[in-house]
Ligand code: NZQ
């Protein structure tokens with residue numbers, strides 16, 4: 001097991017109606033607040049009014065920036081940075097999903113920096129200071145509500161890039177499972193896939209003697225698998241929505257990778273897809289993850305067989321561990337298909353015209369992945385396997 005520091009400051013406020021405390025949780029950080037949100041779902045659901053009322057009750061001066069798109073764009077981030085600087089904003093409140101939260105995080109960093117915010121994504125600058133931010137989460141998926149990372153797309157070249165800093169972790173995240181009832185089935189399923197991918201990225205490690213975190217990963221995966229069909233078939237099932245929502249946070253708050261080194265190759269390979277094709281991140285992962293598994297499983301057949309057995313109840317065949325490992329990969333792919341996700345590029349109507357370009361872009365700063373290092377040709381082969 002690796003040495004580690006586990007430092008996750010995000011205060012989680014979980015349960016029905018908890019959005020009503022957003023005013024009192026926010027005002028602690030100052031009276032000038034930027035309310036950041038997406039394309040309108042929070043207005044349709046009535047959440048916007050509840051949030052604004054709660055903020056106004058505390059005498060908060062609310063500035064607004066809506067319009068965050070899925071796969072958030074750096075142009076809106078730049079607008080947000082200017083707004084914060086011009087109005088001396090003290091605190092950013094993100095109401096929405098991963099895209100809104102990531103956009104808010106980038107604004108929070110950019111607001112305390114004199115140069116262009118994209119510098120953080122290219123590694124040209126490192127975060128020294130940033131505005132504090134809080135979250136009211138409306139979709140369990142990205143785990144950005146308590147992660148230290150942000151992922152933003154630059155329209156100039158369609159680069160989707162990430163960076164992380166511990167200061168980007170939100171101060172608080174309000175998680176009310178009822179707020180997720182309005183999610184379309186496709187977004188629910190993409191969220192389920194993304195949180196499973198966050199665990200799988202951590203699970204497939206070269207680190208030995210990580211039994212506790214192996215088991216925590218497996219338990220969280222099993223909980224998600226056990227509740228996924230229920231939330232799709234019964235969108236207003238509170239208990240199942242609650243299990244999924246908490247799993248989404250646990251999947252990505254860094255507890256599950258304590259003592260281990262995660263892979264993250266599949267995420268990098270997927271980011272090229274959503275950068276160019278604007279595909280939903282979770283749907284892109286449903287395509288890339290099984291292909292990645294097929295490409296790398298021989299690197300540690302025992303670990304893949306353990307995954308098949310403990311997560312999917314595949315009986316271990318001691319005479320043919322490879323068959324056990326492959327059965328686990330097949331179950332994973334079948335599951336993604338069963339919740340309505342595409343599992344091939346063809347399903348998503350994506351052809352092979354950009355394979356070379358995406359493989360090149362994905363590896364231009366060096367090989368991807370830690371479980372198995374992937375160079376340009378490996379990434380290209382994984383796109384081929386995903387066809
Ligand atoms: O924009 P609105 O109108 O709010 O609609 C959104 C959006 O169209 C809709 N939605 C959200 N909550 C809803 C709802 N519709 C009805 N009812 C609700 N309660 O769902 C759509 C998708 O929203 P988005 O925020 O894009 O989803 P998600 O949370 O999956 O975020 C995806 C982004 O997060 C990044 C991804 O790359 C992607 O850009 N990630 C961020 C990570 C991080 N910061 O730690 C890690 C992840 O691996 C991921 O890469």
Ligand code: ZN
Pocket residue numbers: 142194195197198267281
């Ligand atoms: Zn993800």
